[in-house]
Amino acid sequence: MTASNHTFVVDQKHLEQCTTLDLPPVSADQLADGEALLTIDHFAFTANNITYAALGERFKYWDFFPAEAPWGQIPVWGFADVTASRQPDIKPGTRIYGYLPMANQLVVKPGKVSNSSFVDTSEHRQHLALAYNQYLFTQADPAYRPEHEALQMLLRPLLITSFLLDDFLASKDFFGADQIILTSASSKTALGLAFMLAHQRKSRGKPMKITALTSAGNVAFVEGLGYYDQVVSYEAIDQLDPGQNTVSVDFAGNGEVLGALHRHFGERMCFSSLVGAAHWDQRGAGKNLPGAKPEVFFAPGYWETRGKELGNAALMQRFAELWSPLVKSVESWMKITTLEGPEAMRQAYLDTLQGKIEPDQGLILKP
Numbered sequence: 001m002t003a004s005n006h007t008f009v010v011d012q013k014h015l016e017q018c019t020t021l022d023l024p025p026v027s028a029d030q031l032a033d034g035e036a037l038l039t040i041d042h043f044a045f046t047a048n049n050i051t052y053a054a055l056g057e058r059f060k061y062w063d064f065f066p067a068e069a070p071w072g073q074i075p076v077w078g079f080a081d082v083t084a085s086r087q088p089d090i091k092p093g094t095r096i097y098g099y100l101p102m103a104n105q106l107v108v109k110p111g112k113v114s115n116s117s118f119v120d121t122s123e124h125r126q127h128l129a130l131a132y133n134q135y136l137f138t139q140a141d142p143a144y145r146p147e148h149e150a151l152q153m154l155l156r157p158l159l160i161t162s163f164l165l166d167d168f169l170a171s172k173d174f175f176g177a178d179q180i181i182l183t184s185a186s187s188k189t190a191l192g193l194a195f196m197l198a199h200q201r202k203s204r205g206k207p208m209k210i211t212a213l214t215s216a217g218n219v220a221f222v223e224g225l226g227y228y229d230q231v232v233s234y235e236a237i238d239q240l241d242p243g244q245n246t247v248s249v250d251f252a253g254n255g256e257v258l259g260a261l262h263r264h265f266g267e268r269m270c271f272s273s274l275v276g277a278a279h280w281d282q283r284g285a286g287k288n289l290p291g292a293k294p295e296v297f298f299a300p301g302y303w304e305t306r307g308k309e310l311g312n313a314a315l316m317q318r319f320a321e322l323w324s325p326l327v328k329s330v331e332s333w334m335k336i337t338t339l340e341g342p343e344a345m346r347q348a349y350l351d352t353l354q355g356k357i358e359p360d361q362g363l364i365l366k367p
């Protein structure tokens with residue numbers, strides 16, 4: 001039995017307020033019929049998790065792991081072990097990968113159990129996207145490598161979004177653009193997309209320019225990656241060539257930056273995708289901007305649509321082909337740091353919230 005159940009929570013309306021609740025651990029005899037107890041081993045933490053909190057109410061991220069008001073539990077991607085089970089198809093000792101709270105334990109109600117996964121069918125999760133409710137058994141996942149758990153937690157949820165964006169833009173023939181601009185270009189999701197665009201440029205026969213927009217302090221890091229053709233800081237938007245037909249993919253969610261981009265390119269802004277809010281405290285999509293109207297991209301929704309069109313297996317196969325070379329490249333520069341315990345969890349959260357984590361860092365937390 002786990003000796004503690006530290007549960008990290010943040011104030012849903014004031015994200016800088018946070019605390020760790022020391023809840024009584026759940027024991028095997030407290031499980032109801034059909035339930036299983038997961039003991040959480042470790043998980044990744046990036047700006048994406050801050051966005052879950054910043055958009056928690058609008059996109060229902062607070063609903064996955066409910067907490068008493070004013071608190072909310074931020075979902076994370078990680079690994080856990082089944083340590084007790086009253087669901088006959090789920091055996092103790094099974095290791096899983098999926099969506100977890102920042103805590104020591106999680107009680108789930110496994111349903112739709114297959115050889116490769118189960119779905120948490122708990123009542124409070126029924127209205128939420130399947131992509132988040134499904135847990136994969138590591139022993140049945142052909143892509144799983146124990147030594148690559150950190151990279152899987154850090155990159156897989158983000159690079160799937162990069163992949164879906166790449167697929168979406170290609171399916172629209174890049175809206176006829178000459179260049180694609182990625183904001184928060186130093187983020188893992190953005191650089192994943194840049195890599196995929198560059199990697200397939202030759203085979204697609206599209207000589208489109210890939211431009212990075214990032215903070216002045218991250219320009220050197222982004223240049224060093226070699227995934228982008230051009231790297232520009234937010235302050236230098238006016239130096240971009242305004243004559244280029246442009247697609248913007250916005251991971252920063254910074255109203256001022258997006259407004260400046262639209263005004264700079266005017267009617268040459270052919271498509272404008274809103275993906276992230278890494279600059280969560282300067283949010284704003286901008287209203288009445290010149291050029292194409294900004295459109296929200298919700299990855300789980302696009303996955304469901306595209307999965308129906310192409311088949312999930314075909315989609316996964318395409319993802320696997322891009323995943324391997326990209327992970328090989330990321331492995332060569334990413335510095336993975338593992339921190340343990342409630343205080344480390346709190347500090348890592350605050351540092352990420354305040355944008356203090358260097359973009360070459362991969363943060364893994366053990367509760």
Ligand SMILES: NC(=O)c1ccc[n+]([C@@H]2O[C@H](COP(=O)([O-])OP(=O)(O)OC[C@H]3O[C@@H](n4cnc5c(N)ncnc54)[C@H](OP(=O)(O)O)[C@@H]3O)[C@@H](O)[C@H]2O)c1
Nearest residue numbers: 046047048051184186187188189214215276277278299355
């Ligand atoms: N729609 C979807 O389905 C979906 C899926 C995956 C990710 N996303 C979004 O994509 C964004 C990037 O996520 P990630 O996990 O890839 O990020 P990450 O790797 O943790 O990105 C770190 C970068 O984000 C920017 N940043 C982070 N915190 C900041 C702060 N407090 N103030 C200013 N800049 C900050 C900085 O980039 P710059 O200096 O380059 O701006 C920083 O280098 C998130 O908003 C995430 O939610 C959306």
